[in-house]
Amino acid sequence: SGFSAIDDDFYEELEEILIMGDIGVNATTAIVERLKQQVKEKHIKEPSECKQLLIESIKEQMQVDETAYDFEKEQSVIMVIGVNGVGKTTSVGKLAGKLKDEGRKVLIAAADTFRAAAGDQLAEWASRADVPMIGGKEGADPASVVFDAVNAAKARGVDVLLVDTAGRLHNKKNLMEELRKMNRIIDKEFPNAHRENLIVLDGTTGQNALVQAREFGEVADLTGIILTKMDGTAKGGIAVAIQSELKVPVKYIGVGESIEDLQKFNSDEFVNALFDVNMDDIGELHLPEEEAGETDAEE
Amino acid sequence: MAFESLTDKLQNVFKNLRSKGRLTEEDVKSALKEVKMALLEADVNFKVVKQFVKAVEERAIGQDVMNGLNPGQMVIKIVNEEMVNLMGSETTEIAMQPGKAITVIMMAGLQGAGKTTATAKIAGKLKLKGKKPLLVACDIYRPAAIEQLQINGKKQEVDVFSMGTDHKPAEIAKKAIAYAEKNGHNVVILDTAGRLHVDEDMMAELQEIKETVTVHQTLLVVDAMTGQDAVNVAKEFDEKVGVDGVILSKMDGDTRGGAALSIKAVTGKPILFVSMGEKLSDLEQFYPDRMASRILGM
Numbered sequence: 001s002g003f004s005a006i007d008d009d010f011y012e013e014l015e016e017i018l019i020m021g022d023i024g025v026n027a028t029t030a031i032v033e034r035l036k037q038q039v040k041e042k043h044i045k046e047p048s049e050c051k052q053l054l055i056e057s058i059k060e061q062m063q064v065d066e067t068a069y070d071f072e073k074e075q076s077v078i079m080v081i082g083v084n085g086v087g088k089t090t091s092v093g094k095l096a097g098k099l100k101d102e103g104r105k106v107l108i109a110a111a112d113t114f115r116a117a118a119g120d121q122l123a124e125w126a127s128r129a130d131v132p133m134i135g136g137k138e139g140a141d142p143a144s145v146v147f148d149a150v151n152a153a154k155a156r157g158v159d160v161l162l163v164d165t166a167g168r169l170h171n172k173k174n175l176m177e178e179l180r181k182m183n184r185i186i187d188k189e190f191p192n193a194h195r196e197n198l199i200v201l202d203g204t205t206g207q208n209a210l211v212q213a214r215e216f217g218e219v220a221d222l223t224g225i226i227l228t229k230m231d232g233t234a235k236g237g238i239a240v241a242i243q244s245e246l247k248v249p250v251k252y253i254g255v256g257e258s259i260e261d262l263q264k265f266n267s268d269e270f271v272n273a274l275f276d277v278n279m280d281d282i283g284e285l286h287l288p289e290e291e292a293g294e295t296d297a298e299e
Numbered sequence: 300m301a302f303e304s305l306t307d308k309l310q311n312v313f314k315n316l317r318s319k320g321r322l323t324e325e326d327v328k329s330a331l332k333e334v335k336m337a338l339l340e341a342d343v344n345f346k347v348v349k350q351f352v353k354a355v356e357e358r359a360i361g362q363d364v365m366n367g368l369n370p371g372q373m374v375i376k377i378v379n380e381e382m383v384n385l386m387g388s389e390t391t392e393i394a395m396q397p398g399k400a401i402t403v404i405m406m407a408g409l410q411g412a413g414k415t416t417a418t419a420k421i422a423g424k425l426k427l428k429g430k431k432p433l434l435v436a437c438d439i440y441r442p443a444a445i446e447q448l449q450i451n452g453k454k455q456e457v458d459v460f461s462m463g464t465d466h467k468p469a470e471i472a473k474k475a476i477a478y479a480e481k482n483g484h485n486v487v488i489l490d491t492a493g494r495l496h497v498d499e500d501m502m503a504e505l506q507e508i509k510e511t512v513t514v515h516q517t518l519l520v521v522d523a524m525t526g527q528d529a530v531n532v533a534k535e536f537d538e539k540v541g542v543d544g545v546i547l548s549k550m551d552g553d554t555r556g557g558a559a560l561s562i563k564a565v566t567g568k569p570i571l572f573v574s575m576g577e578k579l580s581d582l583e584q585f586y587p588d589r590m591a592s593r594i595l596g597m
C-alpha cells in the first residue's frame with residue numbers, strides 16, 4: 001500500500017482489510033492493538049514492515065499442528081457437525097474419498113435422517129468414494145443409526161468411521177441435545193477410538209460462525225474446523241476470531257463440489273488471500289433519495 | 300451470549316454529556332461510532348456502513364433534540380428512520396402475471412443457501428392463494444437434488460417436473476413450461492443448482508435459461524448469516540443474471556442479518572420473504588422495520 005508513515009489512516013486501512021475479511025470488530029480491534037504494541041517495542045517505522053508483521057503473526061496463529069491429522073492414520077470416529085447447508089455431507093464424501101485413497105478402511109454413517117433426500121445424497125457420495133454406508137432412512141432415530149454404525153465399525157475392523165449429521169442451528173435446544181446424545185454414544189460404545197468432532201463452517205458466513213463454534217463446542221468437544229466454499233470470493237476470516245477465542249484449528253478447506261476439492265489447511269495461503277483484498281468498487285448504493293446526491297460511491 | 304444492546308451503549312456514550320438542546324458534531328460522531336460498531340458486528344458490509352453512517356451524520360448534526368428525547372435516542376431515531384428508508388418501508392409481494400397467464404419464477408443463489416427448500420415453501424404459499432404451481436428440477440449437478448425437490452413437492456402436494464440429469468437446465472425449463480400450459484399450471488418455479496457468483500459457466504447457465512424462456516421473477520436466495528461477501532454475491536447475480544427480489548433464509552438462527560441491509564443497498568431490490576426454519580410452512584413476509592431493529596440489536 002502507498003503509505004509513507006504508520007499513522008491512524010494506515011491502521012484504519014489494516015482494520016478495513018481485516019473487517020472486510022470477516023474477522024469481526026472485536027478480534028480486529030484486539031489484533032490491531034497488539035500490533036501497535038509490537039510496533040512500539042520493536043521500533044518499527046516502515047508501514048510495509050508493520051503490515052508484514054501483522055501478516056506473519058496471523059500466519060503463526062493459524063498454523064496447524066501436524067498431530068492434527070493423526071486420526072487419518074489411527075482407528076477413529078469422526079463426527080461432522082454444523083448448521084444447515086454448510087457442506088457437511090459433501091465434506092464427508094470428500095474425506096471418505098481421500099482416506100480410501102490413502103488405503104484406509106472407511107465406513108460412512110448417515111445420521112441425517114431428517115432432511116429430504118439426505119440419505120440419497122450421501123449414498124451417492126459413498127458410491128463416488130467407493131465406501132460402504134449405514135443408515136440414511138428418513139425418519140429413523142439418528143442416535144440408533146450412530147449406535148449401529150459404531151458397532152458395525154468395530155465388528156468389521158473399520159479404520160475410520162465418518163458420521164454425517166443433520167444440519168441444525170445452534171440455537172435449537174432439542175436438536176443440540178440430540179447431538180450431545182450421539183456424541184455420548186460414540187464415546188461409550190467405542191472408548192478406544194480416536195475421536196474427532198469436526199465443525200463445518202461456510203467460509204461465506206460472517207460473525208455468526210463464532211457463535212456456532214461456541215455452541216456446538218458446548219455439546220461436543222470440537223477438534224477442528226472444515227472451512228468450505230473457499231473457492232468463492234469470501235475470505236473466511238471468522239476462522240481467525242474462532243482460533244483466537246476457542247483455539248479450534250482449521251484442518252481442511254473445501255474448494256469446490258468435486259470429490260478432490262478438499263485440502264489440508266495452509267496457513268500461509270489462507271492469510272495471503274485474506275490480505276489480497278478485493279477492493280473492487282461495490283458501485284453506487286441505493287441510498288435514500290435525499291442523500292444519494294451528496295454521497296459519492298468512493299469514500 | 301447476550302448482546303449489549305445498542306441503546307445501552309449509546310446511553311453510555313451520552314452519560315457524561317450534559318443535556319443539550321441541539322446535537323453537536325461531537326455528540327453525533329461519538330454516537331455514530333457505536334452505531335458503526337453495531338452494524339459491523341451485524342455483518343453489514345464495511346463500505347455500506349461507511350456510507351450509511353455518513354448519510355446519518357449529515358442529517359443528525361444540528362438536529363433539535365426533541366422533548367423527552369436525549370441525544371442518544373435522537374441519533375437512534377434518525378438511524379432507524381434511515382435504515383427503514385434504505386430497506387423500504389413496505390412489504391413487497393411477488394409480482395404475478397395477470398389473469399390466466401403463467402408466472403415463471405427462477406430461484407438463484409450460492410450453494411446451500413436454501414433454494415430448494417424455498418421453492419417448495421413458495422409453492423405452498425401460492426397454492427393457498429389458489430394458484431397451481433409446478434416445481435421444476437433444473438439442478439442437474441447436486442447429488443439427489445431431484446429427489447429432494449420431489450420429496451418436498453410431495454409434502455406440499457404440488458407437481459414436480461424433472462428430466463433427469465442429462466438435459467440442459469434451459470431445455471428442462473422450456474419443456475416444463477410446455478407441460479405447465481398443457482396441464483393447467485399457472486406458476487412455474489425453477490429450482491436451480493447452487494453456484495458461485497464468480498463461476499462464469501454456471502452464471503451463463505442462468506442467462507441461458509432466461510434467453511430460452513421468459514422468466515418473470517428471478518429470486519435470489521441469501522443465507523442471512525452471510526458476512527462481508529454478501530455485497531459481491533448480490534451485485535454479481537444482479538449484474539449477470541438480473542434479480543427481481545430477495546429471500547433471506549435461516550432467519551430462525553440468532554444472526555443479526557446485516558447482509559439484508561448490504562444487499563438492499565447494493566442492488567436496491569426488495570426483500571420479499573424471510574425463511575424461518577426447515578419446515579415447509581416456515582416462510583414469512585419480510586418487514587423492513589423489524590429487520591432494522593434486529594440488525595441494530597434492539
Ligand SMILES: Nc1nc2c(ncn2[C@@H]2O[C@H](COP(=O)(O)OP(=O)(O)OP(=O)(O)O)[C@@H](O)[C@H]2O)c(=O)[nH]1
Pocket residue numbers: 082083084085086087088089090091112115118165166167168200228229230231232253254255256257261410411441493495
Ligand atoms: N463451491 C463449493 N460448494 C460446496 C463446497 N462444499 C459443499 N458445497 C455445496 O454446498 C451445498 C450444500 O452442501 P451439503 O454437503 O449438502 O451441505 P450440508 O451441510 O450437508 O447441508 P444439510 O445437510 O442440508 O445441512 C451443495 O450444493 C454442495 O455441493 C465447497 O467447498 N465449495
Ligand SMILES: Nc1nc2c(ncn2[C@@H]2O[C@H](COP(=O)(O)OP(=O)(O)OP(=O)(O)O)[C@@H](O)[C@H]2O)c(=O)[nH]1
Pocket residue numbers: 084085115167169408409410411412413414415416417438441444491492493494520548549550551552574575576577581
Ligand atoms: N434452519 C433453517 N434451515 C433452512 C432454512 N432454509 C433452508 N434450510 C436448510 O438449509 C439446508 C440447505 O437448504 P437447500 O434448500 O437444500 O439449499 P439449496 O440452496 O437448494 O442448496 P444447493 O441446491 O445445494 O445449492 C437444508 O438443510 C435446509 O433444510 C431456514 O430458513 N432455516
Ligand SMILES: [K+]
Pocket residue numbers: 203229230231232233234235236
Ligand atoms: K474464497
Ligand SMILES: [Mg+2]
Pocket residue numbers: 088089090112118164165166167
Ligand atoms: Mg447434509
Ligand SMILES: [Mg+2]
Pocket residue numbers: 414415416438441444490491492493
Ligand atoms: Mg438445491
